[in-house]
Amino acid sequence: xxxxxxxxRTGADVVxxxxxxxxxxxxxxxxxxxVDDTGAAHILEHLVFRxxxxxxxxxxxxxxxxxxxxxxxxxxxxxxxxxxxxxSQSKADMGNLIDVMLDAVLRPLLxxxxxxxxxxxxxxxxxxxQPRSGGVVHAEMRGHFAIPGNRLLEETRAxxxxxxxxxxxxxxxxxxxxxxxxxxxxxxHRRHYHPSNALIFLWGAHDIQTRLDQIxxxxxxxxxxxxxxxxxxxxxxxxxxxxxxxxxxxAPGGLGLMAMSWVLPADVGSLGPLGRELMTLxxxxxxxxxxxxxxxxxxQGRILAGTPSLQALRQPVITMGFEAIDPGQVGRVKxxxxxxxxxxxxxxxxxxxxxxxxxxxxxxxxxxxxxxRPRGLVVLDRILGAWRHGADPIxxxxxxxxxxxLRARVTGGQDALRELIRTDLVDNPxxxxxxxxxxxxxxxxxxxxxxxxxxxxxxxxxKALARRTAARRKQAGPTGATPHGLPVLSRAELPHDIxxxxxxxxxxxLLMDLGEVGLVRADLTMDLGGLSPDGLGYAPVLGRLMVExxxxxxxxxxxxxxxxxxxxxxxxxxxxxxxxxxxxxKDELICRMAExxxxxxxxxxxxxxxxxxxxxxxxxxxxxxxxxxxxxLRLRASNGLAGAMADRxxxxxxxxxxxxxxxxxxxxxxxxxxxxxxxxxxxLAASRLTLGLSGLDxxxxxxxxxxxxxxxxxxxxxxxxxxxxxxxxxxxxxxxLPVQAVGSAADLPKVGFHRIGAARIGLGAIxxxxxxxxxxxxxxxxxxxxxxxxxxxxxxxLSFRDPHILRTLDAYAQSGAWLRRVVNPDLxxxxxxxxxxxLDRPLPPDSxxxxxxQRHLVGLTDDLRQAELxxxxxxxxxxxxxxxxxxxxxxxxxxxxxxxxxxxxxAALYQRPGVFQFAEDHEVSxxxxxxxxxxxSG
Numbered sequence: 001x002x003x004x005x006x007x008x009r010t011g012a013d014v015v016x017x018x019x020x021x022x023x024x025x026x027x028x029x030x031x032x033x034x035v036d037d038t039g040a041a042h043i044l045e046h047l048v049f050r051x052x053x054x055x056x057x058x059x060x061x062x063x064x065x066x067x068x069x070x071x072x073x074x075x076x077x078x079x080x081x082x083x084x085x086x087x088s089q090s091k092a093d094m095g096n097l098i099d100v101m102l103d104a105v106l107r108p109l110l111x112x113x114x115x116x117x118x119x120x121x122x123x124x125x126x127x128x129x130q131p132r133s134g135g136v137v138h139a140e141m142r143g144h145f146a147i148p149g150n151r152l153l154e155e156t157r158a159x160x161x162x163x164x165x166x167x168x169x170x171x172x173x174x175x176x177x178x179x180x181x182x183x184x185x186x187x188x189h190r191r192h193y194h195p196s197n198a199l200i201f202l203w204g205a206h207d208i209q210t211r212l213d214q215i216x217x218x219x220x221x222x223x224x225x226x227x228x229x230x231x232x233x234x235x236x237x238x239x240x241x242x243x244x245x246x247x248x249x250x251a252p253g254g255l256g257l258m259a260m261s262w263v264l265p266a267d268v269g270s271l272g273p274l275g276r277e278l279m280t281l282x283x284x285x286x287x288x289x290x291x292x293x294x295x296x297x298x299x300q301g302r303i304l305a306g307t308p309s310l311q312a313l314r315q316p317v318i319t320m321g322f323e324a325i326d327p328g329q330v331g332r333v334k335x336x337x338x339x340x341x342x343x344x345x346x347x348x349x350x351x352x353x354x355x356x357x358x359x360x361x362x363x364x365x366x367x368x369x370x371x372x373r374p375r376g377l378v379v380l381d382r383i384l385g386a387w388r389h390g391a392d393p394i395x396x397x398x399x400x401x402x403x404x405x406l407r408a409r410v411t412g413g414q415d416a417l418r419e420l421i422r423t424d425l426v427d428n429p430x431x432x433x434x435x436x437x438x439x440x441x442x443x444x445x446x447x448x449x450x451x452x453x454x455x456x457x458x459x460x461x462x463k464a465l466a467r468r469t470a471a472r473r474k475q476a477g478p479t480g481a482t483p484h485g486l487p488v489l490s491r492a493e494l495p496h497d498i499x500x501x502x503x504x505x506x507x508x509x510l511l512m513d514l515g516e517v518g519l520v521r522a523d524l525t526m527d528l529g530g531l532s533p534d535g536l537g538y539a540p541v542l543g544r545l546m547v548e549x550x551x552x553x554x555x556x557x558x559x560x561x562x563x564x565x566x567x568x569x570x571x572x573x574x575x576x577x578x579x580x581x582x583x584x585x586k587d588e589l590i591c592r593m594a595e596x597x598x599x600x601x602x603x604x605x606x607x608x609x610x611x612x613x614x615x616x617x618x619x620x621x622x623x624x625x626x627x628x629x630x631x632x633l634r635l636r637a638s639n640g641l642a643g644a645m646a647d648r649x650x651x652x653x654x655x656x657x658x659x660x661x662x663x664x665x666x667x668x669x670x671x672x673x674x675x676x677x678x679x680x681x682x683x684l685a686a687s688r689l690t691l692g693l694s695g696l697d698x699x700x701x702x703x704x705x706x707x708x709x710x711x712x713x714x715x716x717x718x719x720x721x722x723x724x725x726x727x728x729x730x731x732x733x734x735x736x737l738p739v740q741a742v743g744s745a746a747d748l749p750k751v752g753f754h755r756i757g758a759a760r761i762g763l764g765a766i767x768x769x770x771x772x773x774x775x776x777x778x779x780x781x782x783x784x785x786x787x788x789x790x791x792x793x794x795x796x797x798l799s800f801r802d803p804h805i806l807r808t809l810d811a812y813a814q815s816g817a818w819l820r821r822v823v824n825p826d827l828x829x830x831x832x833x834x835x836x837x838x839l840d841r842p843l844p845p846d847s848x849x850x851x852x853x854q855r856h857l858v859g860l861t862d863d864l865r866q867a868e869l870x871x872x873x874x875x876x877x878x879x880x881x882x883x884x885x886x887x888x889x890x891x892x893x894x895x896x897x898x899x900x901x902x903x904x905x906x907a908a909l910y911q912r913p914g915v916f917q918f919a920e921d922h923e924v925s926x927x928x929x930x931x932x933x934x935x936x937s938g
Contacts, residue, residue, distance in 0.1 A: 039172015
């Protein structure tokens with residue numbers, strides 16, 4: 001059931017979707033229209049989390065991360081809006097969270113000191129030194145703009161929508177952020193963050209009347225305000241435009257990027273908004289879609305991750321991005337794409353392709369899954385753009401009738417779909433083709449500005465700046481006291497039992513009841529145990545070939561993943577082929593998977609080479625966009641079999657292997673293909689196969705699938721030595737990014753600490769307390785966290801888009817001392833709440849299905865998970881003190897991994913010789929020359 005309400009006094013717009021989802025969501029959105037490139041909306045998003053009128057402590061949300069069972073807390077800034085969202089499975093907790101959130105966005109303190117920490121400030125370590133820039137958003141956006149794909153999309157949006165708010169760098173351009181003043185920010189909040197402009201969204205099993213009354217109490221203190229003006233429609237282009245830009249930090253080799261982007265007509269046509277989503281899926285949402293196929297035919301480039309994208313701005317925008325494009329071939333690629341679009345506008349699509357795209361669209365609308373985000377947030381994202389620009393959100397939610405009409409229209413004849421392609425794309429002059437080409441190195445304007453500022457500072461000013469810098473660092477997190485007045489749960493309100501999902505093991509088939517209606521999932525995993533390091537390295541490539549290779553019927557309803565996990569029974573890794581479909585087509589899904597896996601395996605050399613290039617590009621992109629994840633895999637690689645396999649499957653070990661394999665494909669392609677065929681034959685042995693099934697009560701279809709693809713075990717097959725971790729445990733990898741990802745790890749069992757409950761509590765307190773204050777707030781890193789694997793006892797300390805290296809490593813090393821200083825019963829209670837919430841956090845169904853299958857294979861039973869929860873609930877302050885001493889011993893002896901620019905790595909090594917070594921065995925980036933020392937096993 002869904003309702004739409006209007007708050008009488010202010011006009012705030014409230015939508016409530018009531019259902020049985022226990023993971024309740026609250027979200028509030030404001031229109032935020034940038035007037036320049038200073039990133040006011042983005043900086044304000046950060047600042048509202050830094051204290052409010054009712055909760056005036058400096059970092060109330062850091063306290064909530066400890067004393068809450070929240071399952072999600074985040075905020076996002078877009079081109080014309082800013083949204084805040086939170087989720088919890090506890091109604092009492094949800095009430096606390098909403099009170100703090102509404103006070104934060106409506107009555108923030110917006111202190112100048114917080115503005116400087118989050119936006120931009122100067123730092124000076126000592127009076128005669130060189131000034132440095134700081135600020136969380138400044139560091140974040142320096143990293144963002146240094147990624148070529150991000151720069152491409154920013155420049156494309158500006159060229160496509162000139163003269164509008166969308167032409168601005170809404171997140172903030174690094175060179176413009178220092179131009180924003182504190183008074184500018186205060187005015188921006190007054191102009192945009194009034195309840196009269198608010199869109200409020202509730203999803204799940206809320207007590208609706210209680211929530212509406214709570215929201216009203218916050219809004220009733222405001223009168224109706226001046227609404228934010230609507231965004232003007234962009235001026236239509238009379239002819240398409242082309243833009244060429246040169247960018248210095250692109251990889252060498254003469255390759256660049258390009259994008260084609262359209263502003264779509266205001267009239268959505270007879271197929272409605274879902275017609276455009278279907279069109280996007282047909283063009284690129286499948287392995288055999290025309291865009292990837294065109295690039296393969298031309299021998300040019302790859303689809304840029306995240307595109308094609310359909311954005312609901314004032315008028316919808318569709319953007320297609322491409323990387324690894326020869327600048328001399330941009331015109332050829334553009335004409336080939338336009339020619340293919342014209343062909344579809346004239347002839348339409350094959351019936352099978354159309355049916356699969358319709359199934360995928362319906363599946364996405366039914367499951368509402370997108371990564372780890374709550375279902376309610378996925379639904380909100382789908383309707384928010386249209387709602388923000390005047391559409392009725394209830395109509396947007398009711399997609400069932402619209403989907404039925406769409407299916408009937410396009411399966412009965414493709415005239416409307418072909419007309420949509422012609423109107424939206426082929427004959428639409430509001431189009432930009434933008435190319436980024438390699439050019440000379442761009443001047444370091446940041447360094448030039450800092451040098452100029454340094455020359456202008458008098459000695460008196462230098463001394464004052466050095467004092468302020470020291471004071472900013474000193475104020476970071478000295479205590480663990482409860483923020484006064486912050487509403488947190490009590491220990492009595494904590495759950496004492498884990499959530500159990502019904503499962504049944506029927507031989508090689510695991511039946512799961514995920515509670516989904518109308519969906520079926522089938523996950524066939526192949527055990528990778530006993531493989532050599534090279535065998536593991538081949539697995540991701542093999543998975544793609546099995547799904548996309550010649551002789552198969554490619555469909556994005558089936559895809560391949562790799563995984564690795566430690567458990568009480570054993571460590572395991574797998575290559576899993578993941579299928580999903582509508583319940584009424586379950587037999588078709590099982591048959592399709594059997595045909596795909598059992599088809600003749602004859603990989604084509606050109607396709608293998610293309611997959612290798614795509615996988616190398618994907619892995620290199622992760623170094624820039626998610627470096628902390630790669631660092632975590634590298635740290636784990638030195639800690640047991642599961643970690644070593646994880647790095648080899650999806651980390652730096654995989655990247656190094658792929659680069660060597662690409663070179664081998666150029667010289668010995670037949671041997672590589674033979675090795676792939678041999679590995680596939682070995683992995684399909686019956687003893688290696690396990691199938692997870694959800695949405696079915698009968699294991700028979702699963703058994704039939706395994707019987708159709710399994711091969712007899714070969715008792716003579718040797719078991720090569722299993723993979724081990726890298727020989728060097730303190731390493732640095734140079735990448736073309738101006739900020740770092742810094743990691744250090746502590747092997748707690750190695751120093752005799754085995755109390756996992758206390759580890760979860762203490763490490764959570766360190767993450768949301770000490771590291772939040774020292775690494776994020778005082779240090780200016782975009783993010784910091786501690787990840788703990790209770791099965792291995794390893795804790796990974798991580799930072800992301802971090803302007804520092806040595807300071808961050810020192811903060812990690814001081815974590816135990818901080819915990820000893822602040823430990824008390826109050827901290828224990830608060831951190832225990834956060835640890836319980838993190839231990840049993842809900843997963844979306846696709847992640848939950850794979851998680852249950854992995855647990856089954858490694859022996860992590862529900863009883864063992866319950867024992868871990870009980871260990872958390874029974875931990876004592878003395879346990880935390882013992883943990884602090886264990887950290888003192890383990891962190892200095894643990895591995896270190898750093899990703900960052902060459903100059904910063906060398907500077908850190910000069911200041912502290914031996915803190916790490918440069919990696920040598922592979923080039924982490926094509927822009928990075930080989931270094932000396934740390935080898936990758938195998």
